[in-house]
Amino acid sequence: MAAKKLNIKDKYRLLTRDLDWEFSYQDRKEAFPYEEFEGIKITDWSKWEDPFRLTMDAYWKYQAEKEKKLYAIFDAFAQNNGHLNISDPRYANALKIFLTGVSPLEYQAFQGFAHTGRQFGGVGARIACQMQSIDELRHVQTQIHAMSHYNKFFDGFQDWSHMHDRVWYLSVPKSFFDDARSAGPFEYLVAISFSFEYVLTNLLFVPFMSGAAYNGDMATVTFGFSAQSDEARHMTLGLEVIKFLLEQHEDNVPIVQKWIDKWFWRGTRLLSIVAMMMDYMLPNKVMSWKEAWEVYFEEAGGSLFKDLARYGIRMPKYAETTEKEKEHVSHQAWWIFYNYGQAAGFHTWIPTDKELDWLSEKYPETFDKYYRPRWELARQMEAEGKRFYNPGLPQLCNCCQIPMGFTEMDDPTQIAYRQTVYNGERYHFCSDGCHDIFVDEPEKYVQSWLPVHQIFQGNCGGPGVEDVLRDYYRMNVGADNLDIKGSPDEQRWNAWKGVA
């Protein structure tokens, strides 16, 4: 019998879609119990469009090929002491933030997609989530392996997972993903697959990784772009999820819009850390944060939301605010860390003249007016031996958990404060976006493990900040923190390079 040839769509359907069955002996709702409580209405899972039709055998084959290439480069990088090729020792500090702040999120993505990959009633969506789950595990593990060599030569990498659970600024990324994972499965997908992966991760991975290449970091650019090759699949899943939910029932539209608004804001706040990495921590610059935001959000996101308009979806709330913020956030964020550099697990510094000039050029509307004078003053104080550290602990936003240092965007000299009272307690926020998110779900956000509150309550050891850093965070105080100037990282670098 001559077998007919199957095209990829039919083949995938036969190999995947038909595996599930109608239950006869148990209540299916017991097996998939979390599909209804968010108010999302799914009328027909079979309408799910598989974005990519990757069977497991093809998955193993292609992924193994990617891994083989990647690990060959890691091996070569370690054998040739590739860390000596980076542009400048300051660059390694961006990687410290990456390993302590971002890699654990990859792990949470692995967990979150395992959860949805078990819980969705539709087999197509489930399997797409499962494949993403295993991809995300790949990402965290390849990142650990890429950084493994840096960890041997630089301070601040060594206790990344312990730090992620505890350190004050790392609660920003941690709470972001805890928020998504503790939400229902559909919100999780809108949060991570759509708002984060589709709309925002390009900003994290593409220009930053291109920057890694430009700063001589072979290991990072290789894992970054290799991870991105999975990301193309994840982004497409994000778009399919949105279309599927919107097509299933019109009642889903306002729910999805609310989630898009929330997660867009949550995501932009998280990315303010990336903004500062791009503008301040990459010694060789590829593009400014503002430019990246314009290409990857305003342009690409603009096309996307135009496409989604037919479902009644509009641009995320406060997108116009971000248009102003792109001029400011990186400068304000780095300033916050410069102020609290004694309590950070990486090194801080004042931009060089050349860097200040670059920032002036890239931010003609704002840099010279608001930020350059600050850095010049900081430099003058440092020269006079009066390097200033803020000895207190910052107040944190009760939603995004970033220290309250962002300003009103129409008046960059005025710190933005928003507040609300819930059950007799007062809560503080950095912005209208964070305020609205809290007010919509106060029972959730009153639970926030705010690191500064926790220190004040004595839950992180103490009594002094230095005790917390040393004992609770397990930082090597005097090595991991403070300015790069005079740090062991800098001394070693100079020794390797034969600089006195």
Added chain:
Amino acid sequence: MTIEIKTSTLEPVRQTYANIARRFGDKPATRYQEATYDVQAETNFHYRPLWQPQHELNDKGRTAIQMEDWYAFRDPRQYYYGAYVGQRARMQENAENNYAFFEKRNLADRLGDGIRAGLIRFLVPLRHVEHAANLNNMYGTAYGYGTAITQAMLYDGMDRLGIAQYFSRIGLILDGNSGEALIEAKRAWMEDPLWQGLRALCEETLVTRDWFELFVAQDLVLDSLIGQLVYDQYDAWLADNGGQDVAMLTEFMQEWRKDRTRWVDAVLKTAAAESDDNRALLRDWAAKWRGKAAEALSPLAREMLGEEALEQALAELEKRMAKAGIN
């Protein structure tokens, strides 16, 4: 004697991450170690899950099993992602060659009608069993504790999806890609009394809440029994009855079974060795699911292989339970 070129200024400050050094000393670590130990968040979770407010996001309390250190479940295969996909890629390449050879030589045509009907009735419906196994291992991945065991459960879950797809391809080879064999096999799964016990049991596993109990039910009891019946006894029966070529199509599963049995047994042994309470739990669960599975599989085993078949499979399960100390 090994000669070391000393470039004293290029001495590493440390050999591995601090958490690995605390566990194993500050010496060069394996990729498995760095990618596995202490990777999962342990504390200071911000919000309770809306879908399970009685638990933290990562919570040891989702099973009755208790461990001093959840990272005691070292995978003897030491699979991290890269090692895992590398191993499976080799296996799938071999399988791909087998399937291509089988199809090119039209080996399906050499199978007698009886064998062919038997494969559709006994082998192809296993794609649904594998699908349940996929979900059950994803369950452990999502709600289990510690990367050591959850990553291994994810690899097993993905393996099961792959195996479900291989069984489906066997159906497509038998029906010339029309999909009719898959429809027929599904009808058997849904309606044939032979399969109903097993289908009911699969559905029961899908509503089981304790993830470690589910691991015992699925990865020890069900997989041990079905594996022995299908990959040992049915395979031997096919070889003796003109169906020996089918072994080319199940070689992947044979190899997989050897590989993952080592891991399952290691997990059980570690959990049982931890405490008498654990051992008692595992013993109860194994006995409970062994009873259910024996009953569910008995008509199928009899029809597929004869009267003694199930006894043989049960004997192998006993042996594995004894090895883990939970008989």
Added chain:
Amino acid sequence: MSKVYLALQDNDLSRYIVEAIEEDNPSVTVNYQPAMIRIENEGRLVVRRETVEEKLGRDWDVQELHLNLITLGGNVDEDDDELSLSWNR
């Protein structure tokens, strides 16, 4: 109209793929950045298997594209013969 785009790792294989894309989508813009190549087009962009095979001189599976793909924007449709990106399909 809106732009669709994809980005590939800058390596030898990608050069052939880019050549094929340029042939099948004459209006594309190709932009070289450190370690990556970004390709964009108004409305629609297609990567055709046959053209890539012609450039490479060997069989090429559309799914192989994923080995080099960094990111993309637009609605994806992938089958045995091509991968296309589009808005407002």
